[in-house]
Amino acid sequence: MSIEPRPPMPASQHTVFFVSDGTGITAETFGHAVLSQFEMRFRQVRLPFIDTIDKAREAARKINEAFAADGQRPIVFSTLVKPDLSAVIRTAGGMHMDLIQTFVAPLEQELGVMSTHTIGRSHNIVDSQEYKARIEAINFSLAHDDGQSHKNLSSADVILVGVSRSGKTPTSLYLAMQYGIKAANYPLIPDDFERGKLPSSLPEFKEKIFGLSITPERLSEIRHERRAGSKYASIENCRYEVNEAELMMKREGIRWLSSTTKSIEEIATTILQEIKPNRREY
Amino acid sequence: MSIEPRPPMPASQHTVFFVSDGTGITAETFGHAVLSQFEMRFRQVRLPFIDTIDKAREAARKINEAFAADGQRPIVFSTLVKPDLSAVIRTAGGMHMDLIQTFVAPLEQELGVMSTHTIGRSHNIVDSQEYKARIEAINFSLAHDDGQSHKNLSSADVILVGVSRSGKTPTSLYLAMQYGIKAANYPLIPDDFERGKLPSSLPEFKEKIFGLSITPERLSEIRHERRAGSKYASIENCRYEVNEAELMMKREGIRWLSSTTKSIEEIATTILQEIKPNRREY
Structure with a gap:
């Protein structure tokens, strides 16, 4: 990778390419x-899916085209195994950041084994235990969204x-999708506060319960987007519910x-x- | 948190660390x-959340501990902005792959501007338009799962x-979660095949409809996991539904x-x- 310093060009726009033999999601996540x-x-x-020499040539052509159109080198994040x-x-004119090639060779040295690209093996993701666990977790989390099922x-x-709208659903789905974690979620509602007890199916699982709270102001904002002007969304009601839930x-x-200022990630x-x-080893 | 005691390993095992000032998801995705x-x-x-010098020292200590326990250098994927x-x-004994530092400095040169870490600015993800669009898309996709809503x-x-169980729901949620894409999904059911027509609310949106199919054998397998021995899961019925849906x-x-051999990604x-x-620019 050679880098030439250049003056800032405020008007021009850079093109960024994410090139992959698979979905390109890794290249994109990293590039972002x-x-x-x-x-x-x-x-x-x-x-994505650049898995033949012909497709690679076509990709290189697109990079060169962008170079000509922009008047400056495109930035190319790539994760090509072969x-x-x-x-x-790399024959295309671009600033190349080749994530796999950069790190796999040093790792082969470090680990003292050849990588699978070197020995030409490939995986079928869909048949892996890890993938099946993720799909199962998504189904579980959907079936157990918003206290729908006690099974x-x-x-x-x-x-x-x-409380309702504190971020439980997107967090549950994210845990399932990203990590294969089976995440149920239960709303805490005024009935629970009056009884002064957790929903009855929960206490036996206390060691795996985790709570989300939120400021009443933010909660009221979110609820107004759903049901403008309702008692449900009123700041008084939100203050009551949040306070009771935290107690x-x-x-x-x-x-x-x-969850007020935190992303689902x-x-x-x-x-x-x-x-x-205990699901973090593979 | 100290490293938990571990059972004896058959051969030597390498420890891999994902170190980040945020969630560590980028480091982990790339590392995987x-x-x-x-x-x-x-x-x-x-x-995750290594955002002070003290936490960084504690992290370095853990890396050194693993080095001593394993008898070989840990592999360290890190995305630390500062x-x-x-x-x-980097003071810890490890094989360091520092993703941000490796690429940000060359990009500053290339783009002719300083990066935000250099000028000390930070973002609040939760307030960004992109983040709000993702949350909105998740809510939309859930509300429009399995033909629940025509609104x-x-x-x-x-x-x-x-057809039912061809992969529509996890794909819709993934599109929403990863890309902020509002993805509705509709099952094609025997009623539709008898009428010989798409569900009535769909034809006007044909340009954004996309179909998922699956082999009858795989479909039957998946449906048997849900409802073992049912007509719904029988290979004959799966053949009928898949054939009609493809026609x-x-x-x-x-x-x-x-979708038979494809991951949701x-x-x-x-x-x-x-x-x-048209949502791919930021």
Whole structure:
């Protein structure tokens, strides 16, 4: 990779390519992390499933086209396992960041074994245990969304509780989709506050319950988007529910966090740190 | 958190660390892509939210501990934005793959601007338009799962159709969660085949409809897991439904793919290539 310093060009736009022999999701996730360090807009082009020399040549042509159109080198994030495909992409004029090639060779040295691209083996993701566990977890989380089902709670990895609209559903689905975690979720509702007790099916699973809270102001905002002007969304009601839910979680010794300024990724990561479901090795 | 006691390992095992000032998801996604090139098992440790010098020192201590316990260098994937935190991690004995530091400095040169870590700015993800669009898309996809709602189909980005258990629900949720795509999904059922027509609310949106099919054998397998021994799961019925669904999609000019051996990531990527919803710039 050679880099030539150039003056800033405010008017021009850079094109970024994500090139992969698979879906390109890794290249894109990584590229976004790097690009998010820059307060600029980029034109993005995904080129997934580049798994033959012909497709690689076509991809290289598109990169060169963008170079000509933009008047500046495109930025190319690639995750191509096969060195011959990677070599074709590198013939194009671009700033190349080849994630696999950069790190796999040093790792072969470090681990003292050859990588599978070297020995030509490939995996069928869909048949893997890990993939099946993820699909099963998604189905489980959907079936156990919003307290819909009390069945099989013993096989849940995590049970999220919190007032309506505190972020339980997207967090449950994210845990399932990203980590294969079976995440049920239960709303805490005024009935529970009046009884002063957790929903009756939950206490026996206390060690895997995690709570989400939220500021009443933010909750009211979110609820107004759904049901404008309702008592449900009123700030008084939100204050009451949040206060009662937090008191209950404290009383019951339930770990919880405030979702107010946290993304679902941040919430999910914190939950994994706290609950430690034993699924992290592969 | 100290490293938990471990059972004796058959041969030596490498410990892999994912170190991040945020959730560590980028480090992990990237690390998995690289490690999947090796047919080995790794002990994995995530160290998220390492955002102070003290936490970085604690992380470095854990890496050194693993080094001593394993008798070989841990592999460290890190995405630390601040150079001073990164420097502390690098004092630990490990094979360091520092994704941000490796690529941000060259990009500053290339783009002719300083990155935000350099000028000390930070983002609140939760307030970003992109994040809000993702949450909205998740809510939309849930509300429009399995033909539950005909409302607001005009604001769907994609409408998936296919027989029951062909993969529509996980794909819809993945499109929403990963890309902020509003994905509705509709089952094609025997009633539709008898009428010989798509569900009545769909034809006006044909340009954003995408079909999922599956082999009858695989479908029967999946349905037996849900309802063992049912007519619904029988191979004869699965053959009938799949055949009718494919005939209908051909007749209606609907693009479709077979989900049989494809992961939800691969299906989602293919759909994005075909439907091209215009949400890919940021």
